[in-house]
Every structure is written in C-alpha cells, then in structure tokens.
Amino acid sequence: MELLSASLEKKAEKFQKEIEVSLAGEQLRLRLHNAKQIRNRINNMFTYPSSFTAKDVVTWLIDYKEAPDRETAVNIMQKFMEHNIIHHVCDQHSTFKDSKLLYRFRNDDGTLSPTTETRLMTRSKRIYEMMTSQEDSILKVREEGSKRYRRTFLGSQMLDWLIKHALVTGRLEGETLCRGMLEQGIIQPVNGHYHFSDSNRVYQFCINFRRRRKLIEVLNESNPWLEPMQESPDSPFCLRKLGAELPQGSFVCAGDPKPEPPPLPKRPSTMGSEFGYSLYSPPKPVASLPSVLKKPVTLEELLAPGAPYIKKTLSINGDAVGWGFIVRGTGPCHIQAVDPTGPAAAAGVKIRQFILSVNEIDCLDLEYRAIYNHIVAGPRKLILEVLEPID
Structure with missing residues (x-):
C-alpha cells in the first residue's frame, strides 16, 4: 500500500484550503446576486x-x-x-x-481561466452531489478504531460506483481520478497516511460541498489535514438555498427566530441546535435563545384526549442543500423555523408543529440530535408526521 509523502500531504492541505475559499466565494456570489x-x-x-x-x-x-x-x-x-x-x-x-x-x-x-485543479474540483463536486442525492448512497458513517467518520466509502466501492454511473471507463481511470481527488485534499483515508487504492480501505470526503460556508473562515489559515472534520449536527440541512437571503437571526452561525413572526437564521442549520459551524475547529455552544413555542408543552399534554392538535403527514423532497427547516427540543421536539422558499415550506411544514415520526420512526420522545440521525440516515425524500396546533 503506497504511503503518502509529507510533501504530498502538505500540497493536499494547500489545495483543500483553496477549494474551501473557492466554494465560499461562489456561495457569496450567488447570495449577492439574490x-x-x-x-x-x-x-x-x-x-x-x-x-x-x-x-x-x-x-x-x-x-x-x-x-x-x-x-x-x-x-x-x-x-x-x-x-x-x-x-x-x-x-x-x-x-x-x-x-x-x-x-x-x-x-x-468570464475572466476565470479553468485549471486542471478547478476542473477536478468541479468533477468531484458533481460526484459528491450525485452520491448524496441517492436514497441508498455509498457514503456512510463508519467507525474506525474508537472514532466515527462521516461521508465514508471503501476504495473499491467508489470505483464500482463510478463505473456503474459511467463517470469513468474503467477501474484504472477511476483510480487515477480518485488519486487526484486525494492529492487535492478532497478525499482522504480515515486512518493512516495512505494513497488511494482499489481496496477495502476506508476513505472519506473531507470537503462537504453542500455545507454553507461562514465567510470569516477564509481568514483562518489553519487547516489540519487528515484529521476527522468535526461538524455541527446541523450541517446537512441548512436553512436552504445558497442564494436565499434570510432576515437576521441571533445565533452565531445557526440563527434562531423570534416568536412572532419568526425571522429566519442567516447561517445554515436545520436541527435548531445551539451550535454554529466551524470548518477548522469543533462547533462551540452559544447562548440559548427563546423558543417559538408560546409555552412549554409536555408529552402528556400532546397525547391527552381532546388536545388541540391535528395530525398531518408531510412529504418533503430535499434539494441539493437540505430540507429547509430547524428543529429544537429534547422530546417532544418542535419546528423552530422554516425557510419560506425551501422544500419544507412547500410541503406544509410550519413553526410550532411537533414531530411525531420521521420516515415511520417514532420520534415523539426523542431529542433533536436523535431526530437528526434518523433524517440523515434516510433518503432525500423525507416523510414527516407532525402534530399541528389548532389556533
């Protein structure tokens, strides 16, 4: 198994930083257009x-x-x-x-001249988007040693997938592509300093192309390559479209609405957590903010006979960025915010709805992190059962 040299790892770190700045710049461009x-x-x-x-x-x-x-x-x-x-x-x-x-x-x-590196980044982004949009994606959470890693795949599994989707003509071309992705810091081995190979070795996408960047990250020069990237539990969801500007919120990165009417967060998040994003360091807790609930509601109150709630089943087709809502709570959990231009709003998701189930999994007594795990483990199409208050 070929080992990575120190110089190659250093180049990968440099490329990874450049890609992150490029992605942040493109997201800013879309937002400024909007x-x-x-x-x-x-x-x-x-x-x-x-x-x-x-x-x-x-x-x-x-x-x-x-x-x-x-x-x-x-x-x-x-x-x-x-x-x-x-x-x-x-x-x-x-x-x-x-x-x-x-x-x-x-x-x-039109003055941006494409380079070999930018073409590879664009190709990698397309592969990532295709993988994450599939119901049975090969990207999984896997354990190696005592650590859990997101967005992982086996080397041979990646080559099988690329050939199946006609993105390469054979295993040799696929291996060359993946080695290029690794040398640019787009993928990495989760354990050790190994190059890409057609094997059962576990690799991961260390760049989450769907994550909405906090622009101040581009000023951070540190970038510990080959470390498992830690993300907030919110990251796959985002309060949706890169180009959709939302009113100011109060979280450092994840935002939170006021009770009436709820302005939506500036930064992407969908699990209503009290964590912000940080590319180069673990998410940090910030001050708690008021819930949109008019008063606390217990599980017993929700399930009591004659309780003023109506049950609804909602089908949400997530887009390339997420589903477009925020959840908060420790059981029962409620919808804290909804992007009015997102998939959730189109499906009928509203603030103050309580979550009964996710993809037929009972979630009424679960806290938001557990609900998050059920959502990310499921398909892009989300079946949500809710209890909606009768005003």
Missing part, C-alpha cells in the same frame, strides 16, 4: 455588467453578520481577490478598498 447587490452599473459613462460596489458589499457583510466590522469585511473580500475570485472591473486596483469602486466576480465576467 440580494441584487450584483447588477449592471454605470460609472463614468461606461456600463459594467454584473458588478458590485465595494462599500455596499462591506455594509451587507456586516448587516448579515458575516463580519463583525468593516475592517474584517474588507479582509474577507481581499482574500477573495488574492485567490483570483474577484477583481476590480478595470484591474486598476490590486487591493479591495472600502469605497465606491466597482468589482466583479470572475465567474460573472
């Missing part, structure tokens, strides 16, 4: 398509809690400039300035 911050602008009689004003975006980053102050916001945007993700519309400035200067994303004006 917020109408990116549009055709006129300056000195010239029209600059798909451009944005630096000063306005700095304010936007602060308003949406992506940066605590203007200096940090500028540093975030400067990082995107250094990674060739944005540039001044006339390329007259090599730095990002908190002014009325116009900038553009290279993905918007």
Whole structure:
C-alpha cells in the first residue's frame, strides 16, 4: 500500500484550503446576486455588467453578520481577490478598498481561466452531489478504531460506483481520478497516511460541498489535514438555498427566530441546535435563545384526549442543500423555523408543529440530535408526521 509523502500531504492541505475559499466565494456570489447587490452599473459613462460596489458589499457583510466590522469585511473580500475570485472591473486596483469602486466576480465576467485543479474540483463536486442525492448512497458513517467518520466509502466501492454511473471507463481511470481527488485534499483515508487504492480501505470526503460556508473562515489559515472534520449536527440541512437571503437571526452561525413572526437564521442549520459551524475547529455552544413555542408543552399534554392538535403527514423532497427547516427540543421536539422558499415550506411544514415520526420512526420522545440521525440516515425524500396546533 503506497504511503503518502509529507510533501504530498502538505500540497493536499494547500489545495483543500483553496477549494474551501473557492466554494465560499461562489456561495457569496450567488447570495449577492439574490440580494441584487450584483447588477449592471454605470460609472463614468461606461456600463459594467454584473458588478458590485465595494462599500455596499462591506455594509451587507456586516448587516448579515458575516463580519463583525468593516475592517474584517474588507479582509474577507481581499482574500477573495488574492485567490483570483474577484477583481476590480478595470484591474486598476490590486487591493479591495472600502469605497465606491466597482468589482466583479470572475465567474460573472468570464475572466476565470479553468485549471486542471478547478476542473477536478468541479468533477468531484458533481460526484459528491450525485452520491448524496441517492436514497441508498455509498457514503456512510463508519467507525474506525474508537472514532466515527462521516461521508465514508471503501476504495473499491467508489470505483464500482463510478463505473456503474459511467463517470469513468474503467477501474484504472477511476483510480487515477480518485488519486487526484486525494492529492487535492478532497478525499482522504480515515486512518493512516495512505494513497488511494482499489481496496477495502476506508476513505472519506473531507470537503462537504453542500455545507454553507461562514465567510470569516477564509481568514483562518489553519487547516489540519487528515484529521476527522468535526461538524455541527446541523450541517446537512441548512436553512436552504445558497442564494436565499434570510432576515437576521441571533445565533452565531445557526440563527434562531423570534416568536412572532419568526425571522429566519442567516447561517445554515436545520436541527435548531445551539451550535454554529466551524470548518477548522469543533462547533462551540452559544447562548440559548427563546423558543417559538408560546409555552412549554409536555408529552402528556400532546397525547391527552381532546388536545388541540391535528395530525398531518408531510412529504418533503430535499434539494441539493437540505430540507429547509430547524428543529429544537429534547422530546417532544418542535419546528423552530422554516425557510419560506425551501422544500419544507412547500410541503406544509410550519413553526410550532411537533414531530411525531420521521420516515415511520417514532420520534415523539426523542431529542433533536436523535431526530437528526434518523433524517440523515434516510433518503432525500423525507416523510414527516407532525402534530399541528389548532389556533
């Protein structure tokens, strides 16, 4: 079994960081388009398509809690400039300035030259999206030693899957592709310093392409490659669309609504936990925030004869980002927030509904982490039984 050299691991760490910055930049671009911050602008009689004003975006980053102050916001945007993700519309400035200067994303004006690395990242992203969208995905939670790892697969299993879906012509081509993914830090062995091989060795996607990035992460230079990446239990869900801007919330990253009407979180989350995202460090608890429930409700009250609740069965087809709702509680659990543009809202999920079952698994007396485990273990199509209060 070929071992990875220290230099190869160092290169993988560098590539991994670049990919994360690239993904964060693309998510920001979509969000700014949705917020109408990116549009055709006129300056000195010239029209600059798909451009944005630096000063306005700095304010936007602060308003949406992506940066605590203007200096940090500028540093975030400067990082995107250094990674060739944005540039001044006339390329007259090599730095990002908190002014009325116009900038553009290279993905918007066609000046981003694809490289071998970016093509491999795009291909890897497609593979990841295909795998995570399947009901019987080969990506599993597996134990190695005393640790549990997410998004894992066997080397031979990956090659079988690539051939089955006609993404490679044979095992040799598939192995070459996976070795390239490993050398870019997209996948990694969960135990040891081994290269990819057509074997029963366990590997994992160490980049979660669906996770919505917290932009301040791009300023964090640390990136301990080959360590199991720790995520909040919220990560697969997200309060949905990358381009859907939601009113300000109160969590550090995961947000939380007020009782009436509930504004939705800025950061992605769907398990209503009190954890935020952190790519390079474990999730940290933040202060508890008020529940949307008008008063605490016990299990006995819910199940009492004549209780003012109606039972509903809802079918939610998750999209590429998640299902679009937040759950909170220790049993019974309730819907804490719903993205109005997400799949959950379209299916009839509402705040204050109590969760009876997930995919026919009784969840009434479970806390939100256990419900999370049932959801991520199931198919993309989610069958949710709820008790809805009768107003």
